[in-house]
Amino acid sequence: MIPDMRTPRFTIPSPVARIxxxxxxxxxxxxxxxxxxxxxxxxxSREQVAPLQGKRFALVVRDLGLAMHVESTPAGFRVARAPYAPDLTVAATLSDFIALARREEDPDTLFFARRLAVEGDTELGLVLKNLLDGIDWRTVLERIVPFPGPRRPAA
Known part of the structure; x- marks a missing residue:
């Protein structure tokens, strides 16, 4: 959990979602x-993302009505142009995606509670899940945005 506060569950208001x-x-x-x-x-590492090469993904934020389509190419990730069938689709609410990123919720728990949907290549989904689980998000986020908390004494 990053930091010691849980993200409250919320739903995007309908007027915002329609826009x-x-x-x-x-x-x-x-x-x-x-x-x-x-x-x-x-x-x-590049070796860790190698199994994703040539694959297309859809990340669907249900309560926003937003579907982001990306594909992995030898040159990196890029926007995938429709129409196509993604190899893997992951769908949840914005609140649940934030909770996953902050490791406040376990993907399996959300999946079995039907708050996280994974469709398509299940093996690819497992590769992606294991890849994301191996990331120390706290360290990554602290590099980007330092969290408030007790200051360390100056050396």
Whole structure:
């Protein structure tokens, strides 16, 4: 859990979701692809992401009506252009995705509670889950945004 506060469960208000659902999906998918590219070599090795090469993914934020489609290529991750069938689709609410990223919720628990849907290549889903589970998110997040807390004495 990062830090010691749990993220409250929330739902995106319907008017906001209706607006977001009408916006182009490419900009958020581009940000997702760039974030994934940033992590390769810094957070995970190229060898670890090799099984993902040539695969297409859809990340669906249910309560926003947002579906981000990315694919893994030899040059890195990029926005996947529709129409195509993704190899793997992962869907949840924004609140549940945040809880997963903060490790406040276990993916298996959310899956069996039907709050996380995984469709498509289940073996690929397991590879992705194990890859994400191996990341020390606290260290990654602390590099990006230092968490408030007791200050260490100056040396």
């Amino acid at each position: 977001v659902a009408r916006l182009p999906a490419a900009p958020p998918a581009f940000v997702l692809a760039r974030a994934l590219d940033f992590g390769v070599g810094r957070i995970v």
